[in-house]
Amino acid sequence: MSVTDLTRELAAIPSHEDETAAGDFLEAWLRRETPAEVTRDEAGNVFARKGAGEETLALVGHHDVVEPADSQVGPGGEYVLEERDGRLYGRGTADMKGAVAAAAIAFREADPAGELVFASFVGEEVGGVGARHAIDEGFAPDYAVVGEGSTGYSAPGVTDVAVAHKGRRGSTITARGERAHASEQEAGENAIYRASDAVDVVRDLEPPAVEVAGETLGGSVVVTEIEGGTAMNVVPDRCELTVDERTVPGERAALERVADLEGVAWTVDQDLPPMECGDEAFAEAVREAADGAQPGAPELVTKPHATDAGWLSQAGTDCVICGAAEPGEAHTDAESVSIDVLERCADLYRRTAESWPR
Structure with missing residues (x-):
């Protein structure tokens, strides 16, 4: 055959x-x-x-x-x-x-x-x-x-x-706050604002790169999805971001830094080496x-x-x-x-x- x-x-x-x-x-x-x-x-x-x-x-x-x-x-x-x-x-x-x-x-x-x-x-x-x-x-x-x-x-x-x-690492950033009426926003804590702070951290990260076989193999990290809020007149108490990260042999982007922000958690959903x-x-x-x-x-x-x-x-x-x-x-x-x-x-x-x- x-x-x-x-x-x-x-x-x-x-x-x-x-x-x-x-x-x-x-x-x-x-x-x-x-x-x-x-x-x-x-x-x-x-x-x-x-x-x-x-x-x-x-x-x-x-x-x-x-x-x-x-x-x-x-x-x-x-x-x-x-x-x-x-x-x-x-x-x-x-x-x-x-x-x-x-x-x-x-x-x-x-x-x-x-x-x-x-x-x-x-x-x-x-x-x-x-x-x-x-x-x-x-x-x-x-x-x-x-x-x-x-x-x-x-x-x-x-x-x-x-x-x-x-490789590919897919992860989720979850920002939590406190719900309030939008007319009294100071009574709550806006989870979308906290998520925005996390986005700023991601944007400032420098993905690593390695030289292999005369080529530069460069990593990347990007926010690809966002979900948060329940109504136009409600300060949201939760906002979730999805992050796509392309990894290279050796170092990783320091994405764990987002977890240092108040009210923000980071979880890894998939990590293909x-x-x-x-x-x-x-x-x-x-x-x-x-x-x-x-x-x-x-x-x-x-x-x-x-x-x-x-x-x-x-x-x-x-x-x-x-x-x-x-x-x-x-x-x-x-x-x-x-x-x-x-x-x-x-x-x-x-x-x-x-x-x-x-």
Whole structure:
């Protein structure tokens, strides 16, 4: 079975609400097509292992997707796949069942230099549920190639190797006051005014930035929502702000300062960690594999989006990101992936597995 055929079959399986059927398919394919030890954990993650050595390399992806558009679903509930102009169109083709298929093909074909693991997680789109469960249960490869998109970063059509990405911290600032009639505002304490003081603190923060692979990876912090008040003639006793923060490896913006204001509390709702590869030799080995698999000249780059590589990196795995998806394809109504690039990724994953660990 080719990477195109495997992508087509896997991507047709609905997995935006329940990943079970996609996991069943992957598990059955790996058992049928490889002699590997294949397992499934309680979360629904699919693993396969082969080879031996003191160090482990994992090819990592996820088989959940975001909700498809109506045009991407067939009459029987299956996802619609179309092939035209050398691309496969459909939900999950780019993010990231195409790369999962490429990793599975590479896993089947490779004669690995050490222990090789195939891992496809559930729940990446909802905060890394599967990756976090696997890590908690002891999943700890020494190295990982995470197949999220890295094509088209240095030049159109070139599959690069991302050695760092931003994280995302989402939080809520809650300002509390004392309700009063608006005609007697001095009798109360205006929560919106307190929230405004918190906004001033956020606006004055200097987000950190780091230099990685010759690029500046800069963080950001911005107030994105505000809700408060009950009526035109009532001094509000509560106001809530939502903050979107893009984090970078290392320091964070000092957002906790808002909690020093009177009547203001700060809570973290989501914290997806950033990633930076700590092993230059591993990153260069993957870049060399990518170079050998394509006519273009891949570079070491950075990526703006959080991935499961953040969780793995936080747990001690040296990660890079290398995959077929191009910027602007994931989560769109016209999501697609290049068939040539899928074949390229299968080749470069195999090359990496056969050359690393050294």
